[in-house]
Amino acid sequence: MADEKEKQLGITVKKEEDMAEWYQQVCLKSEVADYAPVKGCYILRPLGYAMWEKIQEYFNRRMKYRGVQNAYFPLFIPESFFHKEAKHAEGFSPEVAWIANRDEEGSERLAIRPTSETIMYDSYSRWLRSWRDLPIRINQWANVVRWETQATKLFLRSREFLWQEGHCVYETEADCDREVELFLMEYKDLAEKLLAVPVIYGKKTDKEKFAGAKYTMTIEAFMPDGKAIQCGTSHNLGQGFAEAFGLSFQDKDGEQKLPWQSSWGISTRLIGTTIMQHSDNKGLVLPPSMAPNKVVIVPILFEETMDKVLHKCQEIKELLKGFDAVLDDREDYTPGWKFNEWELKGVPLRLEFGPKDMEADQVTAVVRDTGEKQFIKVHDLKAAVPELLQQMQNRLFEKAKQNLEKSIVEVADMDALVQAIKERKLVKTVFCGEPECEDLIKDKTGGATSRCIPMDNPHAPEGSKCVHCGKDAKWNIYFSKSY
């Protein structure tokens, strides 16, 4: 039976050969997620949800530090709210899901939130009175629904997903700009420190910005198959929503003024990004900071020494409870079978402990990403484990960063751009800023879109010419295919 299970358990395709199938198998077989019996939806199984909780924990701490408060607004949004901000309505209407129930004939249709700008700002307009009430910084953790018609991809494309949406209101444009960037930088830190996923970051072009925003900033990861994933966005909404929803405040000078607004969000996409970035042909690889159980202890059991070995394993588990160590003392599975299963499930550190280890007062430690083996004295464990985990965290980030850097190709003309996209690169170039040029680049490359204008170096060099039309270039920019 164990043999048969082993076969089913393992990943049957290679990441480098068929990434789409590999990714799906990793998600399903590691029990991170499962498809739901409802089209376009999936289930966050306990291991996947634990990853989401790690993100929530980390980011709740950061938001509190930044003066953000959590709240919760209704799932339902009256249809008329969507139409108050024209571009927002236009951007979201194709993918809105509607409620069939009505209170009486002719009463307004209700949408299921695809995002909450409208329902939140309606309340803000009643809460905001004076400059003393500003800034408002409110976040909600919620489910949102977008009626996707494209194929479902676990964590990356689905009709319902979980996210956080922050919605802030400021007195001045400068305050707003500063914090749009602040929360983008918080996202960059989250991606790099928690998920060990390096990102490029900067402004979206006008074509790619959020529906209703003045401008949008983004962090983008780049996957080994040559596609970017938009991981988090931070929007300066300008004063358009304030105008549409009647937000105003009495300023210190006694005048009634329009405030500035921002919104920013990250979602369960980050789970998929983390999995795709780090995992391998044995299954899930979790950065230690994202692993609910950082250590698994596998006892090597023989009849005569079983009791003593298990007793010592219990002690080790107790010693490592700060790392939520699991002791796998199941009797009817071989150690080899357990090794495979825990590798599939991405536990960062495996400690093997058998009679020989007991004699030497040591454990055999195996790190998930490299598979490297080493012996650690039991009395050194408490110091060695956090160090091994930190090293693994750093190693995953460095490896991903090298991959990202290797993927970047700089081009100056369309032939080179088309070729680089064909080679699944993240293409850096210069660009005039016109939406028409973007459209044509997308056509000619078979789907590449602009990712961002790099924040640290936005302006194209003096005299440089747009990669597409040859007119004066305005921006440095990244193009690639994307999820």
Add this chain to the structure above:
Amino acid sequence: MADEKEKQLGITVKKEEDMAEWYQQVCLKSEVADYAPVKGCYILRPLGYAMWEKIQEYFNRRMKYRGVQNAYFPLFIPESFFHKEAKHAEGFSPEVAWIANRDEEGSERLAIRPTSETIMYDSYSRWLRSWRDLPIRINQWANVVRWETQATKLFLRSREFLWQEGHCVYETEADCDREVELFLMEYKDLAEKLLAVPVIYGKKTDKEKFAGAKYTMTIEAFMPDGKAIQCGTSHNLGQGFAEAFGLSFQDKDGEQKLPWQSSWGISTRLIGTTIMQHSDNKGLVLPPSMAPNKVVIVPILFEETMDKVLHKCQEIKELLKGFDAVLDDREDYTPGWKFNEWELKGVPLRLEFGPKDMEADQVTAVVRDTGEKQFIKVHDLKAAVPELLQQMQNRLFEKAKQNLEKSIVEVADMDALVQAIKERKLVKTVFCGEPECEDLIKDKTGGATSRCIPMDNPHAPEGSKCVHCGKDAKWNIYFSKSY
């Protein structure tokens, strides 16, 4: 301006005179909640959501201790799933909200989850293989929708609310029974320890049990206006859902068996219960364990001493950061205005600090529930604050407990029952167990329903007769009106 604001701020009716209006004012004016522009929905403002986070934090810890894992299942449920368990379908169908979007003509309708038994057990049926997979203990924190037609009551009755739903699967009936009770007792502890709300607890009658359950256990609080609030339920679902959704497992003996199932839930109702139980005519009273900020420091400012007083207040805030102390250093509000506002918002402990206090190296401490004033030396604060908070927590519970006990009246005939309900009591009596008798009691009392058969003493005394029909009584039971 301050005067005018003060007037708007305060609660304008008395709890003992018009509890419905008082409750609504407390919720709105303390900024715990607000009505939404969508019928039947409300907004959890930051203070209200912080209370929910306290419940989540506490209960996540308890669930982890009990081996429960969090997960997340889709918001949408195919219509056919509801009809698999007949009683469940019957119980929920009047209040289900439906999605208008369909993928193609004739495709199945989708419900928005009113509860997740069906969608979860469909997955369980694919995950469960052998006795080794049992018990399954999975919980989700989620929003649910029930298309209420009665008037909205903040936290207590609304079309959408937040809750947690635990869904477990066991090998045997005994395992299931034991944990149905275990999670009920966890709820009782949560209510009493965290919310300082005493409860009665026990089994629901067959008439009042959950749609599809074998039996339901409940904890019930009793409000000062003579109405009970069902605060949490734990259901033994028997084997009916397992049969309907095809859950089975191979047991140790090699045979394929039907498992036993349970589900249990608590919701944002608990926030309303806490508010209604403890708050007073000055506004919100929060049990310290539920308060996001347990201490507010209000400096008494005069021009000459302002800097020194503020400096010292900062030190005190730093000293008390474990209690998330707030320093209210706003300049254009009087101390009196601030006192009122923080009382309205329910902060458990107020520390006043002015020039005289500075000279004496003390603060003036005022506890929210009693309004009692005392002087505390600054160097004693770190020890005194937790003690004052713990005393307040105990005092709130004891007071509520005395109210609960005073409200209980034991009756033996219908006249006394009707009279006691009229006097807004929680009526203890004995009862035959027949749904018809319950219906008639409800009619004759103008709406009283059975709350529970007390767990510690379920059986009616030998020879006692049903309060309504006079036949042999089976159960001790509580009746009252309810929210």
